[in-house]
Amino acid sequence: MKKLKTLALLFTLALGFSSCNSENTEQTDGKWRDLFDGKTLDGWKTVMGAATFEVEDGVIIGTAVHNTPNTFLITDETFGDYIMEVDIKINHPSSNSGVMVRGQFNQSAREGEGMVYGYQIESDPTDRAWSGGLYDEARRGWLYPLDLNPAAKSAFKMGEWNTYRIEAIGNEIKSWINGQEVAYVVDDMDKSGFVGLQVHAIYDEAHVGEKTYFRNVRIQTEDLEPMPFEGDVFVVNTGYNKLTNFEKEKGWKLLFDGESSEGWVGAYKETFPEEGWNINDGVLTIQGTDGSESTNFGDIVSKEMFSAFDLAFDFKISEGANSGVKYFVTLSEGNTGSAIGLEYQILDDERHPDAKNGRDGNRTLASLYDLKTAEKQARFVRKPGEWNQGRVVVHPDNKVQHFINGVKVLEYVRGSEEFRELVQKSKYNIWENFGEAAEGRILLQDHGDEVSFKNIKIKTLK
Template identity: 35%
Template structure:
């Protein structure tokens, strides 16, 4: 995500292949193999087995016309001058591709005008009349030098500000053309400026969208773009690990009960039963992967385990779990049979965000804790007002990234994380517990069939 993981890790020795592993899905994905891609350090991307065969780079701009591009705004001047796209306006707008892209690698150059200016490239931008929002690779020539950071335009604001990240901050040159490379594979976003890595981030919100060029709205300023091209890398989709009908693909151990009622997986435990922890775990081990679970929590303490070992003795699991409860610790990482609490939610604020940005993140976290989605609306069932929450967990190499309702909770490296192990849902023992799950999914490459 940010300095606390990835730029710090670049300064110390690490294996060249920190995120390649085989993934064996359970349930509907049984027998499917996938692996995460290496973070490329050079202009030529590393081979990624989890994508469709890479196509050749295709030009997005013929140097003569704006064919393939569209302006969704009622304002903004767009023109082609000497093989460049020029954007001029008095208020913010974006020129975007007509085509929607999924997994891809993009390259493009931008030249900022003198004086006050700001720009960027949209990655998987979402478009509606007079509005473009979503992921943006920033072009920021101010003294803070956050060019190449990740900004969520029109939604969560800064996701990866380049605060106190000197190597990345030095990549952008105010007085020259700057070459951006944007790589989107599944929920993994990587940005490079002039071949220097600036952002390495996992985010679950958008798996597709438009490529876009930004005019930030500085009156009379003209922004220039050239050498725009893209390589298709396939696509990803969510596949269920729970079929909504049965416990096929899963095993149970310990206390509590697991039943499927009307498409909902219900986990129940009772303090009167005086039973130990209960686990519902995958029949097959997992390595790298991104998981999405939708749950509704009534009372008690639960968790989602990754790369864990099922044991014969209580608490029947050894590994790292993502906390599921109604406390402020939801989404934090706890190592059962090990160090205990590893990190709690929002641990990254002190090292990854300047003080004047904390309030925005805390506001989004409060919204997520209340069960509100990005549109600030809860998801509830007709017969129950308890909100459904979405937790997304990405496990790549030793890195675990957790989002709650699309707000980042945790981005942490667990040095002693097992190379493989089961995923599991937990019922904490010796307490009254009610938790429902209606989705347990995994992000996989889209089948070509």
């Protein structure tokens, strides 16, 4: 009897194992398709640079070659909506890499040598640690640098295999590294394209032969089930005045609805200006006049007051323009001209003379106007006529950060000794307790130049 019971138990366990194994096989084989067969590069081709790709022990190995452009191994097939995974290993800081998502190729560019461009999820082995961020290769540059999600900077491990998960579904692109949520971008520039693996250009002969490793490249294209983000991750949305459900759940709201002036009034006024501020096609624009400060149509301010908050806004300047976004505006000073407040400077640094005024560049784009200089690189700033994204984060402990296109460019603490010393050296030293109000309004400045705004969104921080 004991023997029969044992056999019955083993039979039951075997059936259970068989059932579980069948379910796993159906999930894996039914949804996932290998893009790399583990033995050959069938279905792939190399474009642009002269770096080499070869297969060894089920791994694609990309080897750096001196003085050649970025090299891409791209799929012959193109894809629209999909979820993909790939393992990447990098051993040397020179081996920058990435995964092209809905990648594009212009064969006629570079005198017929071709150009890869489009969305790329980054592999960044440097101390900057922007792996998993979204870079728009050979087009707009960084869309999602990891200054927007510093908690994810530790996800990528040098010298180890890192599993990337990338979702490109509709106009949303999301990335994970080793299970860590990294980037969330809403953008509709490319709806389909190839998958590509990059070996970056190198110009130091000492780095010749450094290798980048790829394995387990697989994709889902049907019955897609997006993985929801759980953390409080900032969303970059290049569209027009719409929030994702995720943003709404995290407490974001629009300050400009794209259709009306609701929520805004003229500074020191009861109503919105009757002229000068125009709303067309989801864009709020202050009309250009003579370049003078707040003497034409006037600034506008939010009706609502804020204390600790995360404020993001897209802006587009005309050539030579000057403007600003102010915060902690109380309208209590009784001054003439522009209302008093801390200012995120908006300026054409190359063409407007104010960039050379003040101290040490503290009146340049994204600076805390007349107080603290934005430490930024020109390559992270888009030219007049193109949209830039500004961001101001005021933490509950009064730490304040300014960003331009996702890159943090300055930080200070309201009310600190350092802050008060900066105020004493500035044009604001005549105002008692300048910039230290417990709460205030958001202000968009009329400085006599044409400047446009969209995607003005805010989240209260606690």
